[in-house]
Amino acid sequence: MDATEKKTLYFSKPGTQNTNRLLEFVKDYVKKEGIRDIVVASTTGKTGAKASKIFKGYNVVVVTHCFGFKEPGKTELQEKYREEILKNGAKIFTGIHALSSAERAIRKDFGTIQPLELIANVLRLMGEGTKVCVEITLMAADAGLIPIDKDIIAIAGTGSGADTALRIKPVNAARFFDLKIKEIIAKPNGS
DSSP: OOOOOOOOEEEHHHHHHHHHHHHHHHHHHHHHOOOOOOEEOOSSSHHHHHHHHHHTTTEEEEEEEESSSSTTTOOOOOOOHHHHHHHHTTTEEEOOOOOTHHHHHHHHHHOOOOOOHHHHHGGGGOOHHHHHHHHHHHHHHTTSSOOOOEEEEEOOOSSOOOEEEEEEEEEGGGGGGEEEEEEEEEEEOOO
């Protein structure tokens, strides 16, 4: 029988309070596994700045909300965190969400859900962080910021901070159904 045993970290509750523990847990994981590419979701940049410091020397891509996500024409990424992320050698990607894009406008204006948002809602069955991990992986792959020929780590959270980490074999969005979630490294329990 071919099998591997590995540790998975399950948090009792989702949220920001898990960020530091998750980042340290993932740091140990990537050292053992030899993974060099890490994609991190960050709205204000706080989590991205922490990750860029902890994973300095790795290919770290911090994925932010697009401009106008919360307020027309504005970004939620705070300048102090943007500067810290870049100073630590990480990259920042800001773009439309791979699993909603213009479909969000159709839902808001016409009250009907489209295929991308349906996919997003199915991924949420494993938790908000799982959906975000898949989404930011697609976004970073489409921007050419991560390789698609080897596994990466995606880190995201539920609301804010980081509480979910997945090992993913990335693809470009046009090949979405070839993406593979290979391991759950950490996630909130029951979320």
